[in-house]
Amino acid sequence: MPLYKTITPNSQTTVKIWEITESYEELMQPITLTETCMNRVLSMKSDLHRRGFLSVRHLLAEFGYTDADLYYDENGKPHLKDGKHISITHSFTFSGVIISDNEVGIDIEKQREKIAVIAHKFIGYERDYLDSSAEDYINKLTVIWCIKESLYKLFATPGMLFRTHFLVIPFMIKDEETVAWIDYKDFKYRYNTHFFEFEGFTCAYVC
Structure with a gap:
């Protein structure tokens, strides 16, 4: 059972990362799924997606939860029944x-050059400090994407745009933290965000 990493940012918060090395059959055997989730898994065409879905259920077990403890609201945001x-x-593979x-909110993304192609879709304010010729340009783009995706998951409000409503202030990769803002309609929220790189991936989380 490849639990890759556990992080405890504070006494109320825990992050767990799973490296997906098992086959679909190996991941399926030790866990019990609700009928809804079983149907969802069986409908997935991608083996990688099925394994990713099941690995999350293994992570839930690491926290002491079962698939039945998890539910989703109308915006697709997950919740736990204990509050x-x-x-x-x-x-x-993670x-x-x-x-x-x-x-x-949390997000993991593989670091890939093609993120530069879609940068215009999620980079707004950050364009003022990013240098597309810098050696760490792709890494920084990936961090920004992960932070904004984490904020979106936290807020789960339809209509929010990564480029317009989320701002990530300048940072260094080595710092593994920065500040981000949500500026949406009449709401302005400041968040301390954390990120780290591993195995060619980037993970960011916001609490």
Whole structure:
């Protein structure tokens, strides 16, 4: 059972990362799924997506939860029946879950050059400090995407745009933290965000 990493940002919050090395059959055997989730898994065409979905259920078990403890609201945001806050992510061969007493968001993304092609879709204010010729340009783009995706998962409000409503202030990759803002309609929220790189992936989380 490859639990890759556990992080405890504070006494109310825990992050767990899973490296997906098992086959679909190996991941399926030790866990029990609700009928809804079983149907969802069986309808997935991608083996990688099925394994990512199941690995999240293994992470839930690491926290002491079962699939039946998890439900989703009308915006697709996950919740736990005991009232704790949860956010979920998976990308290729890694998945992650963050659980806290407070609102949280998490995202994992594989670092890929093609993120530069879509940068105009999620970069706004950040264009003022990003240098497309810098060696760490792709890494910084990936961090910004992960932070904004984490904020979106935390807020789960239709109509929010990454480029317009989320702002990430300048940072260094080595710092592994920065400040981000949500500026949406009459709301302005400041968040301390954290990120780290591993195995060619980036993970960011917001609590």
